[in-house]
Amino acid sequence: MTVGSDIARGPNAPRPACRGYLHKRTQSGLIKGWRKRWFVLTHDCCLYYYRHKRDEGKRQALSAIKMEGAEVGPDTSLGKPFVFKCHPQSGFRVYFFCATSNQEMKWLEAMEKSTHTITQNHVWVDVTKHNSNLPPLAVKNPDCLGLLHKMDKSKDSWVQHYCILKDGCLYLYSGIGIYLQGYMVREQSYGAKNSIIELKPPSDEFRTFYLCAENANENKWIIAIKASIKKWLPLHQALQHYMNGPPEETRM
DSSP, X not given: OOOBTTGGGSTTSOOOSEEEEEEEEEOSSSOOEEEEEEEEEOTTSEEEEESSGGGTTTSOOSEEEEOTTOEEEEOOTTSOTTEEEEXXXXXXXXXXXXXXXXXXXXXXXXXXXXXXXXXXXXXXXXXHHHHHTSOGGGSOXXXXXXXXXXXXXXXXXXXXXXXXXXXXXXXXETTEEEEOTTOEEEEEEETTEEEEEEEEOSSTTSOOEEEEESSTTOOHHHHHHHHHHHTOOBHHHHHHHHHTSSOHHHHO
């Protein structure tokens, strides 16, 4: 399973590890010096920054910095107080950040913690547990919801569930969640039933699921599931997207 890089921006996701304004030093473009930017350090060990707070969740971040394995620490070479630097494990650039108070130096501690390797699955499991503990009506902005029948092969019968699709995870109440990252979705026949939704896993070690809508003419689930799965990018793909974007000086 692959965790989406923007998982911390989901309405029901855990709060980011740290967020707020910092000044970032730039040596490119026409204007050199310090620029105020809105930073979001997420639980998947990525540091994103935007021009303004209001841009988070609405516009693409100016850049993303992978924090795992980075060298982070205070810096006195620039002659300013509350300055610290970050040298990512991949790449030659060193980032310099400046806080406005000792209290804002929480960023240094947060970034240092984010340099330690974690597994992305921990993040996804936390979000899934959080959502699965919510009553159905408390899950905000679901991608799709309604009644589906799930094939129980052990009993050779269809069992009805109330289902909520949210950010690439299908919750079957009560308490069942199916991770859909990497699954293929298609419509087919199964036994005497038509318009069956088949969820085919990326590997034979996972189960194939068969679902059936109450109304055979209702195709919203297939469309919604495909769209929901596509919402999530593997972290390495998201970072590559930023790396292939325009040079940073044009995004400042």
